[in-house]
Amino acid sequence: MIAPLVETSSDVTISQALATVRSDIAEAVRASGREPSAVTLVAVSKGHDADEAAQAIAAGQRVFGENRVQEAQGKWPPLRAAHADLELHLIGPLQTNKVREAVALFDVIQSLDRARLADALAAEMDKQAKRPRLFVQVNTGEEVQKAGVLPAEAAAFVRWCRDEKKLPVVGLMCIPPVDEEAALHFALLRELAEDAGVTQLSMGMSADFALGVRLGATHVRVGTAIFGERHYPPKA
Numbered sequence: 573m574i575a576p577l578v579e580t581s582s583d584v585t586i587s588q589a590l591a592t593v594r595s596d597i598a599e600a601v602r603a604s605g606r607e608p609s610a611v612t613l614v615a616v617s618k619g620h621d622a623d624e625a626a627q628a629i630a631a632g633q634r635v636f637g638e639n640r641v642q643e644a645q646g647k648w649p650p651l652r653a654a655h656a657d658l659e660l661h662l663i664g665p666l667q668t669n670k671v672r673e674a675v676a677l678f679d680v681i682q683s684l685d686r687a688r689l690a691d692a693l694a695a696e697m698d699k700q701a702k703r704p705r706l707f708v709q710v711n712t713g714e715e716v717q718k719a720g721v722l723p724a725e726a727a728a729f730v731r732w733c734r735d736e737k738k739l740p741v742v743g744l745m746c747i748p749p750v751d752e753e754a755a756l757h758f759a760l761l762r763e764l765a766e767d768a769g770v771t772q773l774s775m776g777m778s779a780d781f782a783l784g785v786r787l788g789a790t791h792v793r794v795g796t797a798i799f800g801e802r803h804y805p806p807k808a
């Protein structure tokens with residue numbers, strides 16, 4: 573029999589795939605001379621249902637990422653009720669009309685990318701007395717279709733968010749252009765974080781998370797390598 577070219581989620585269980593990703597991260601973090609605890613694996617469960625997320629939870633995973641507020645609302649409240657120690661990250665674009673739901677549901681919002689959103693988050697955090705940690709998304713490739721502040725504006729935007737808006741910005745996030753060397757973008761993000769005075773770096777996805785870790789990532793966002801191909805439209 574001819575071996576399949578692409579491994580699908582039916583060939584490898586979520587728990588096995590998680591173990592592989594974790595060991596790849598451990599190897600890369602050792603190579604970067606840091607402690608394993610310096611890197612947080614954000615398991616990206618978008619496009620996968622609550623049963624699949626539950627399999628990852630059963631395998632010990634506690635930090636998850638979703639890119640749509642509505643999809644996350646349909647999936648996570650029961651899982652959170654059953655597991656008090658879960659941490660949920662919003663990694664996709666946030667519309668200002670979804671800020672209330674996002675502040676209520678997420679522990680971390682990685683996609684702060686504009687002043688109007690900063691204003692809305694500041695007001696909503698005061699109202700709910702809940703303060704999710706924030707990453708500023710940087711459009712390192714300066715792509716017109718991609719969200720994020722421009723590299724030249726990143727440090728000033730972070731300072732304005734922290735100093736004027738009193739927002740808990742902890743780091744920067746980027747999604748490199750698909751057709752470019754990710755390493756250049758990861759190195760740029762790290763430089764920009766130093767300029768901005770923040771220490772957390774969310775960079776690296778299924779294809780390049782080990783590279784991200786070697787270049788200093790504190791958070792990697794890994795979906796397909798853990799859960800397999802996404803089901804669209806989402807089953808959840």
Ligand SMILES: *Cc1c(COP(=O)(O)O)cnc(C)c1O
Pocket residue numbers: 616618639663664747777778779793794795796797
């Ligand atoms: C979907 C998504 C990921 C995960 O992508 P994979 O290639 O499946 O690992 C990471 N970050 C963001 C912002 C995403 O939207």
